[in-house]
Amino acid sequence: MSPVPLLAVENLTMCFGGLVAVDNISFTAYRGEITAIIGPNGAGKTTVFNCLTGFYRPSAGRLAVHKDGEILQLERIEGFRIVRRAGIARTFQNIRLFAGMTVLENLIVAQHNPLMKASVFSLAGLLGLPRYRAAERAAVERARHWLDRIGLTDRADWLAAALPYGAQRRLEIARALCTGPALLCLDEPAAGLNPRESAELNDLLLGVRDEEQIGILLIEHDMSVVMGISDHVIVLDYGRKIADGTPAEVRADPEVIKAYLGEDEIDNAAEEAPLRPLAGREGGARANGAAA
Amino acid sequence: MAYFLQQLINGLTLGAIYGLIAIGYTMVYGIIGMINFAHGEIYMIGAFISIIAFLVLGLAGVTYVPLALAIVLLITMLFTSIYGWAVERIAYRPLRGSFRLAPLISAIGMSIFLQNYVQIFQGARGKPMPPVVQGGFTVFESGGFAVRLSYLQLFIMLLTLALMIGFTTLIAVTPLGRAQRACEQDMRMAALLGVDVDRVISLTFVMGAALAAVAGLMVTLYYGVVDFFIGFLAGVKAFTAAVLGGVGSLPGAMLGGILIGLIEAFWSGYFSVEYKDVSVFVVLILVLVFCPTGLLGRPEVEKV
Numbered sequence: 001m002s003p004v005p006l007l008a009v010e011n012l013t014m015c016f017g018g019l020v021a022v023d024n025i026s027f028t029a030y031r032g033e034i035t036a037i038i039g040p041n042g043a044g045k046t047t048v049f050n051c052l053t054g055f056y057r058p059s060a061g062r063l064a065v066h067k068d069g070e071i072l073q074l075e076r077i078e079g080f081r082i083v084r085r086a087g088i089a090r091t092f093q094n095i096r097l098f099a100g101m102t103v104l105e106n107l108i109v110a111q112h113n114p115l116m117k118a119s120v121f122s123l124a125g126l127l128g129l130p131r132y133r134a135a136e137r138a139a140v141e142r143a144r145h146w147l148d149r150i151g152l153t154d155r156a157d158w159l160a161a162a163l164p165y166g167a168q169r170r171l172e173i174a175r176a177l178c179t180g181p182a183l184l185c186l187d188e189p190a191a192g193l194n195p196r197e198s199a200e201l202n203d204l205l206l207g208v209r210d211e212e213q214i215g216i217l218l219i220e221h222d223m224s225v226v227m228g229i230s231d232h233v234i235v236l237d238y239g240r241k242i243a244d245g246t247p248a249e250v251r252a253d254p255e256v257i258k259a260y261l262g263e264d265e266i267d268n269a270a271e272e273a274p275l276r277p278l279a280g281r282e283g284g285a286r287a288n289g290a291a292a
Numbered sequence: 293m294a295y296f297l298q299q300l301i302n303g304l305t306l307g308a309i310y311g312l313i314a315i316g317y318t319m320v321y322g323i324i325g326m327i328n329f330a331h332g333e334i335y336m337i338g339a340f341i342s343i344i345a346f347l348v349l350g351l352a353g354v355t356y357v358p359l360a361l362a363i364v365l366l367i368t369m370l371f372t373s374i375y376g377w378a379v380e381r382i383a384y385r386p387l388r389g390s391f392r393l394a395p396l397i398s399a400i401g402m403s404i405f406l407q408n409y410v411q412i413f414q415g416a417r418g419k420p421m422p423p424v425v426q427g428g429f430t431v432f433e434s435g436g437f438a439v440r441l442s443y444l445q446l447f448i449m450l451l452t453l454a455l456m457i458g459f460t461t462l463i464a465v466t467p468l469g470r471a472q473r474a475c476e477q478d479m480r481m482a483a484l485l486g487v488d489v490d491r492v493i494s495l496t497f498v499m500g501a502a503l504a505a506v507a508g509l510m511v512t513l514y515y516g517v518v519d520f521f522i523g524f525l526a527g528v529k530a531f532t533a534a535v536l537g538g539v540g541s542l543p544g545a546m547l548g549g550i551l552i553g554l555i556e557a558f559w560s561g562y563f564s565v566e567y568k569d570v571s572v573f574v575v576l577i578l579v580l581v582f583c584p585t586g587l588l589g590r591p592e593v594e595k596v
Contacts, residue, residue, distance in 0.1 A: 053484055080483040096481045098474050109474045112484045115467040179485055214363070 004031040004139055005066055006183050006215040007052075007074075007088075012061035014047050021047045023239040024061070029232075030185065034209055034216045036226045036247075039236035040259065045219045046093065048172050048236075052217075053090050054079035056203065067182060083141035087182030089190060093219075099161035103171060106160050107143035115139055146174040149204065166197045167223050170204070177208065183215045184208070190222040198222055202229050213232040227251070294437040297562040300554070301431075301462020305445045305514070308452035312507040313530035314457070314537065314545035316376075316500025322476045322540040323496050324388070329399040330379050332527015333406035334501045338372040338508025339518045340414055343421050346512075357424060361447075368509050369502040376501020377494055379406075385490065403523075410520040418519040421512050448510045455506060456546060459499075463542065472496060476540075525569065529556075532576040538589020547587060551575075 007029040014022040022044040029035040037045045050056045052063060052074065063074035065086040072086050082088050089110075094281065098106050108115070147153045150170040155163065160171060165228030171191060176184055189205075190198040206229055206284055220226045226233060233250040235243040237259040243250050250256055293312025313335050320328045345364040354360050383402045387394045428442030463469035471492050473483040482487050509524070512518050533552040552572055559571035579586060 080486060080488050083484060083486040092481075096478055098477045098481070100477055101470075101473060105470060105473075109470050109482070109487070110485045112467055112471055112474075116471075119467050134450070175485070 005029075007217070008062075008064045008066070009048070010047065010062040010064065012051060012063065013052055013059045014044070014056055015059045021239050022051070022058075022236075024063075024240045025236070025239075027234050027241065027244060029215045029217050031182070031215050032209060032213045033231040034205060034218055034229050035234065036218045036220055036230035036233045037234045038220065038223075038226055038250075042238075043236040044239040045236055046187055047239075049090060049187055049217075049219065051075070052088060052185060054082050065183070077255045083179050083181070086186060087180070089176035089179045089181035089183075090185035091169075091176050091187055093187045093191065095165075095168050095172055097160040097168055097172055097175070099159065101160060102157050103147070103160055103163065104140070104143055104156040105176045106171060106175050107146060108139050110175045111139040111142065132202075143178060146177055149207070150174045166171060166193050169193065170201070173204070177212075181214060183217060185219075186219045187219045188221060189218070190220055190225045193222075194222075198225055201225065205229055294432070294434045294439050295561065297431065297439045298437075298484070299557045301439070301441055301445060302561075303554035303557030304550060305448050305553070306557055307550035308448050309507045309510050309514070309549075310526070310530050310533045310552050311546040311549025312452060312455065312503045312510075313526060314533040314549045315542060316504050317531055317534040318499050318537070318539055318542060318545040319472075319496050323472060323493060324384070324395075325392075326384070326395045327399070327531065327539075328379075328384075328497075329396070329527070330383070330402035330406060330498070331500065331504060332523035332525075332530065333403050333410075334376050334379065334523070335504040335511075336510045336518075336523030336528055337375050337406065337410065337531075338368055338501075338505030339507070339512045339522065340419070340508075340520075341371045341409060342368040342509040342512045343518055346421065346424065346479065357419060360424070365506065365536040366508060368505045372505030372508065373498045373501045375406075376497045381493055385493075403527075407520055407523065412549075416520060418517045421516045421518065423516060424513055444513055448514065451506065451510070455503065459503070460542070468492070468495060469561055486548060513515070529569075529572050532572055532579075534586075535576060536579050536586055538586025540590070541588040542584070544586055544588035 005028050008026075009028070010026050012022055012025045013020065025044075025048065027035070037048065039045055046058065051058045054074075054077065058075050064086070065072045065074050067085075067087060067232070074082065074086055074088070077085050098109065101109070110273065115132075116134055119132040144153065144156075147156055150167075152163070152167055152171060152174075155167070160168065163171060169192070173184075173189060176186075186205075191199055193201060202225060205216060205218075208214065218226070218230065230247050232247065233243070233247050234241060234251055235253070235256050242255045242259055243253045245253070313331065316331045316334070317328060319327065320331070334437075342364055345367045346360070349360050349363060370552045379402055383398045385397045387398055423444075425442075425444040425447060428440050428445070431439040431441050433439070463472065463503065471482065472495075474485070474487060475489055475492050479489050493530065507526075511522070529552055530549065533548035534545050534552060535548070537546070537548025555571055555575060556568050560568040561569075
């Protein structure tokens, strides 16, 4: 089966004043594949996500989404329409759940558009008309399905803020999935998870990829996740793309090793440290470990 | 005892009116973090629209009181909502994303504008309104003092109760209510999930204005006279009610409204009518000094 392109990023550039955060990047993400974006801190990974989800308007370049045989220009779609029109959902590095709402409500808010339509701007909802009841039942059903997948069914009525960290991460992913996305963008979903939790995350993501046949775009520092589940890895450094290929190809790429470890290997790292973010080195050390 | 009960009834009636206005303040604050100082004027416009509606219905020959009340209620809510929507659209939306004080200043400007607009088009003199709902019954009598509950007071309390129930349902279980609560917590995240944030904010203003319109109608019926300046005092008192209950909390706004109504009624009943407004503002000062989060408010959590 030849992969179906889902998102084609062409010559994406994003400048903030004089700083070029993303410099002429092109890549393609496919349906039914997990595409990982890796790179040292400050490489521009999250900026790419912010362009995809309408937080930033790209300085140059095209973001084309293939949906139902049409090609949509993502950068021309207004922020809140992206999820419905282009089917892109995302999670955040720092978790952004609706802390004061219950776990179940978080998942139902994600189904706002179909519910709003079924309820005719909430009027039918207020009157409790059958048409809306059915739509709401379907929404709860869907929410329950994902709760079941992430193992939070028994905590559906908890406030989201009361969940432990790992469960909050899973809930955020479930919330993004409840929008019924074609492309799921995950910003460091494994950050702060213990090894068991990140193994569970791997299973969840692989399951989602295979069952839903959606594309997943993944920013991650945890190389056990990246190398374990990605079909396709893109490496960014200083806003440029330096490698693109299967995990095995990327791991062997000299450019990548250089970006992560620096030109003259580790003994010079201390001198170079002020110029380069430290966490990038940590990621690099882990990458190296995974590669070894 | 009888006197106390009478003041309680009067206070609850007044409190229902304040509470309805206070909800508009609290909802808008909850969602965009701004005090809508033009809200009192929206209430005043509601009062004027209700008088005009009564007049037109009278000319049209609708004399059956419950029918007239229902029609006036709907007309008032509809037209006042349009004002509420327009105020947000003209004075606040263009300033979204600007510095925090900008919409506040714009709100004060809007308030002055609306006052003068009504003054010019309706005249500065008070508009009288003949009593529409008359009569009442005696709850009980003791020592020659009869505790009266008028039908109008009953109508005000019951209508407020009904609106509160409908409103709480709307916030709790409908998609719009859920979207409002989501926007309150994280507007950008809500937008990412497909919530049209601008529309939700517009509808919040519309809902607040509709409730203020009901309060305007009630005050027209209750006091029988309306002028272009009533929005200021009622607005500040309702704001006090919102602060007392905890700005951002809906049940708090209602509770605060009722408490302010009771304080005012008891103060006028037992101390002096002249200083009833002072009693309310003393409460505002005390709350702000000793309990700034209000009775049911949550402490402000700094967003990261």
